[in-house]
Amino acid sequence: MPPPRTRGTALRQRLAELRGPEVPAKALDARALAALAANPGCRRRAILDGAGVNKTALADALGAPSAFGQSQFALTRGNAFEAKVKADGGAELLRLVHAKLDRAAEPPERAHVPDLTATGPEGRTARTALALRKAGEAPGTWTLLDHPMLALDVAGSPAFLEPDAVVVHPDGSWTVVEIKSFPMLDGSADPAKVGAAARQAAVYVLALEEVAARLSEHGTAPRVRHRILLVCPKDFSNQPTASAVDIRKQRAVTARQLVRLTRIEEIADTLPEGTCFDPALPSAELTAAVESVPATYTPECMSACELAFHCRDRSRAAGAVTSLGRAIRADLGALSTVDDVLAAAHGTAGDPTDPAVAALRRAARLRAEALGAREAVTCP
Numbered sequence: 396m397p398p399p400r401t402r403g404t405a406l407r408q409r410l411a412e413l414r415g416p417e418v419p420a421k422a423l424d425a426r427a428l429a430a431l432a433a434n435p436g437c438r439r440r441a442i443l444d445g446a447g448v449n450k451t452a453l454a455d456a457l458g459a460p461s462a463f464g465q466s467q468f469a470l471t472r473g474n475a476f477e478a479k480v481k482a483d484g485g486a487e488l489l490r491l492v493h494a495k496l497d498r499a500a501e502p503p504e505r506a507h508v509p510d511l512t513a514t515g516p517e518g519r520t521a522r523t524a525l526a527l528r529k530a531g532e533a534p535g536t537w538t539l540l541d542h543p544m545l546a547l548d549v550a551g552s553p554a555f556l557e558p559d560a561v562v563v564h565p566d567g568s569w570t571v572v573e574i575k576s577f578p579m580l581d582g583s584a585d586p587a588k589v590g591a592a593a594r595q596a597a598v599y600v601l602a603l604e605e606v607a608a609r610l611s612e613h614g615t616a617p618r619v620r621h622r623i624l625l626v627c628p629k630d631f632s633n634q635p636t637a638s639a640v641d642i643r644k645q646r647a648v649t650a651r652q653l654v655r656l657t658r659i660e661e662i663a664d665t666l667p668e669g670t671c672f673d674p675a676l677p678s679a680e681l682t683a684a685v686e687s688v689p690a691t692y693t694p695e696c697m698s699a700c701e702l703a704f705h706c707r708d709r710s711r712a713a714g715a716v717t718s719l720g721r722a723i724r725a726d727l728g729a730l731s732t733v734d735d736v737l738a739a740a741h742g743t744a745g746d747p748t749d750p751a752v753a754a755l756r757r758a759a760r761l762r763a764e765a766l767g768a769r770e771a772v773t774c775p
């Protein structure tokens with residue numbers, strides 16, 4: 396007699412069915428986890444990520460390939476910049492951490508850079524945890540962990556994450572460092588890119604907090620700083636500059652999303668029997684499966700999710716106001732489609748006591764008056 400299925404194994408089995416029995420699960424990386432925080436309300440993304448579906452392959456199979464991926468030139472340039480930032484034992488990087496985050500500490504004349512090489516992600520994760528523990532046992536020194544490996548528990552499975560660097564301060568606290576190749580002009584960078592970097596760093600901070608919690612069982616309780624260091628090229632040069640970024644908000648949103656991911660069972664239960672996202676399925680069947688999960692498309696999806704082109708087309712075809720952006724969506728209250736909005740503005744539908752409807756009618760009146768005035772001026 397087969398052993399009784401526990402809730403965990405039943406869920407794993409259900410997710411494997413959704414992915415396709417022959418399809419290996421795609422592990423979640425920091426970018427994917429960070430993107431959860433970019434669009435927290437999307438059930439489609441939650442179930443696809445939870446089931447380990449390869450969304451790039453899915454988007455290709457749906458006929459709406461994603462536009463993600465860096466050019467070889469950008470990758471080479473990014474790697475060269477990172478090498479420059481970390482040259483000489485990370486001297487410049489540590490100088491920036493000291494200048495931007497910890498001026499009260501002793502300047503980092505010399506730092507410890509432990510060797511983190513090990514076999515496989517599990518080995519590297521253990522090596523990183525050991526290096527962090529040892530760094531905590533040597534107060535008063537700076538330690539630079541170059542490409543450490545962290546594990547974050549996601550819906551019961553570990554996701555392995557590799558930040559650019561983690562710095563241990565002389566007081567034993569830890570800082571995540573993100574090195575990006577987009578420029579910082581006059582001290583500020585593109586807010587959308589900074590936001591994406593902050594969401595990614597928030598994932599690393601959560602993973603570090605898990606390490607810190609484990610270390611605290613052995614007596615030490617390291618503090619994971621919630622201001623990270625973002626290092627970018629200064630203006631149009633190749634010289635590094637940096638800015639401290641507060642990631643508390645992104646950390647809170649991502650933590651909430653991770654809790655929701657553990658509830659993907661609820662979303663799975665709402666799907667029709669036999670739903671499967673295997674990219675090898677016929678296009679019509681695959682499209683029906685994807686469309687059976689509600690999505691919340693927003694313009695932010697374009698830089699955060701592989702299914703963006705597919706969802707944008709559907710959202711536009713349905714006239715959904717979410718495709719106009721979150722701010723407009725929030726202003727429109729209960730009006731969820733462009734047709735509803737136009738009907739409300741023209742007075743053919745909508746509750747006049749609804750503030751959104753009243754504002755739309757006022758705007759439509761003003762527009763008509765302005766156009767009427769213009770016609771009066773231009774007509775002979």
Ligand code: SF4
Pocket residue numbers: 434437438439440690691692693696700701702703704706707
């Ligand atoms: S692109 Fe689609 S699936 Fe991805 S987050 Fe946006 S709405 Fe959700």
